[in-house]
Amino acid sequence: QVQLQESGPGLVKVSETLSLTCSVSGDSITNSRHFWTWVRQSPGKGLEWIGNTQFRGTTYTSPSLERRVSISMDTSRDEFSLDLTSVTSADTGLYFCGSSDALDGGIDIWGQGTLVSVSS
Amino acid sequence: QSVLTQPPSVSAAPGQRVTISCSGSDSNIGGHYVSWYQHFPGAAPKLLIYEDVKRPSDISDRFSASKSGTSATLDITGLQTGDEALYYCGTWDYSPITHVFGPGTEVTVL
Numbered sequence: 001q002v003q004l005q006e007s008g009p010g011l012v013k014v015s016e017t018l019s020l021t022c023s024v025s026g027d028s029i030t031n032s033r034h035f036w037t038w039v040r041q042s043p044g045k046g047l048e049w050i051g052n053t054q055f056r057g058t059t060y061t062s063p064s065l066e067r068r069v070s071i072s073m074d075t076s077r078d079e080f081s082l083d084l085t086s087v088t089s090a091d092t093g094l095y096f097c098g099s100s101d102a103l104d105g106g107i108d109i110w111g112q113g114t115l116v117s118v119s120s
Numbered sequence: 121q122s123v124l125t126q127p128p129s130v131s132a133a134p135g136q137r138v139t140i141s142c143s144g145s146d147s148n149i150g151g152h153y154v155s156w157y158q159h160f161p162g163a164a165p166k167l168l169i170y171e172d173v174k175r176p177s178d179i180s181d182r183f184s185a186s187k188s189g190t191s192a193t194l195d196i197t198g199l200q201t202g203d204e205a206l207y208y209c210g211t212w213d214y215s216p217i218t219h220v221f222g223p224g225t226e227v228t229v230l
Contacts, residue, residue: 037219039165039221046122046221046222046223046224047208047210048221060219062218063218098164104171104211105153105155106176106210107165108167108170108176110165112163112164113162
């Protein structure tokens with residue numbers, strides 16, 4: 001059973017880059033069955049899909065964030081990462097990593113989430 | 121602003137049934153599987169339904185779903201106080217290629 005754990009700084013300054021990592025256990029990140037996903041929830045708002053990636057597959061990102069988002073994988077560490085550049089207060093929120101076994105299957109495994117605050 | 125539409129809230133008494141709709145278009149619901157999630161604020165979302173109608177093994181059969189054309193529906197029967205949460209539909213969209221969540225529906229048990 002795959003387990004996920006987010007990590008990263010809880011506080012980021014305006015205009016800087018938010019960098020989060022999701023550690024994968026229970027399976028290899030190179031198992032191409034899995035689609036590795038980032039989702040966030042900003043205060044007072046609903047769930048927002050950020051993007052996903054697959055080992056040796058296509059990386060998809062939300063059109064509203066694609067100019068600022070990068071999703072990468074570190075196969076040596078079984079981790080995947082999110083970089084979000086030029087952050088503003090609107091990027092404050094709870095960030096989750098997740099995984100699914102099909103591109104249009106449901107996200108069935110979730111990390112516990114990590115809270116990121118953007119401050120000036 | 122989501123391309124999917126859900127009612128902001130639904131409510132019913134304990135033991136009753138609620139239905140949550142998720143409306144979209146040919147480019148999203150009409151052409152892709154729909155998933156449904158239960159979300160308690162501050163916690164990780166939980167997958168309730170995938171591939172339109174399938175339930176993970178650990179999900180109660182009080183939760184069921186259907187899809188017709190460009191709309192999907194989640195039903196919760198035998199409503200319990202523990203069901204008070206936000207419920208989101210999710211699917212992919214062709215144009216542009218991206219995953220989308222609905223705006224969420226708050227379920228209240230009266």
